Amino acid sequence: MLGSLGLDPLAQAVYSAMLADPAVGVRELKERLGQEEARIRDTLDRLVELALLRPSREQPGGLYPVSLVAGMQLLVQRQEAELAAGRDAVAAGRAAAADRQRAEQLFGLDAVQSELEQLLAGAAVEVLSMVPGSAVPAATLKAAESLDQDMTRRVRSRILYHSTVRQDPTTIAYGRWMAEQGSEVRLSPSVTRRLLIVDGKTAVVPIKPNEASVGALCVREPGLIDQLTALFELIWTEAVPLGMPAKAESPAGLSPTDRHLLRLLADGLTDEAAAKRLGISARTVRRIMADLMDRLGAESRFEAGVEAARRGWL
Incomplete structure (x- = not known):
């Protein structure tokens, strides 16, 4: 019965022997069970860890077994806790796998x-x-x-x-x-x-x-x-x-890209920053801007901005 609750045969034998005779010592357990002293001591430590053996109040340094009923309850509670921890670990693993599936970084x-x-x-x-x-x-x-x-x-x-x-x-x-x-x-x-x-x-x-x-x-x-x-x-x-002519420009002859670029530059963005925002190269931005300045008759970006605003291009 105790085996189904996680106790190995030697632990069952030691626990049973101490239930029958709480005062039994390590040497006597060794002789009764035909085991090495080191194994007996390791088993006692295991039983203490499981709370099936507790420090004796009567004999300093000695151990005393809990009752069989109490011991079985402790083992059942321990198994339930381990099962719950296992379920939590599985759930966490599934959640992590779902997160990896939903968002994966590719470097x-x-x-x-x-x-x-x-x-x-x-x-x-x-x-x-x-x-x-x-x-x-x-x-x-x-x-x-x-x-x-x-x-x-x-x-x-x-x-x-x-x-x-x-x-x-x-x-x-x-x-x-x-x-x-x-x-x-x-x-x-x-x-x-x-x-x-x-x-x-x-x-x-x-x-x-x-x-x-x-x-x-x-x-x-x-x-x-x-x-x-x-x-x-x-x-x-x-x-x-693709293959169709571009949509009609505004009355001022501005394409959507021209108008968007003018707004970005008016907001103080550099050619490089405007190019990134528009998804085009800085070289293309400079080419478009040079054309706009020529159309506006402006000799500087500032003058072009003032003239574009005056004409209602912004």
């Missing part, structure tokens, strides 16, 4: 590429992607070609590029090729952050928006996926299909 470009390959290869419904910047490196496009082709044959694919890719023949050519494979491709000045959503269940975003080499965050939290998808759909609705 470095190789880890990100490996995860993207697995996600796209397993896509079953739809892939949504936003690609910021005024150009995508030719080497990057070439490396993605095979995977993109396979993906577009199996699932719906929608891609958003920043409007400024119109100035990059390589990126535009790739976008057209993707459209030929079956993807839907649109352009928008609002594409300022990189984003990939697969099957409405998994999203990949950069850990640091403007430092792709740091890595990415892979998330599967339904609430967050819903928000990111809503953002994509909002931009998609206003975006222009």
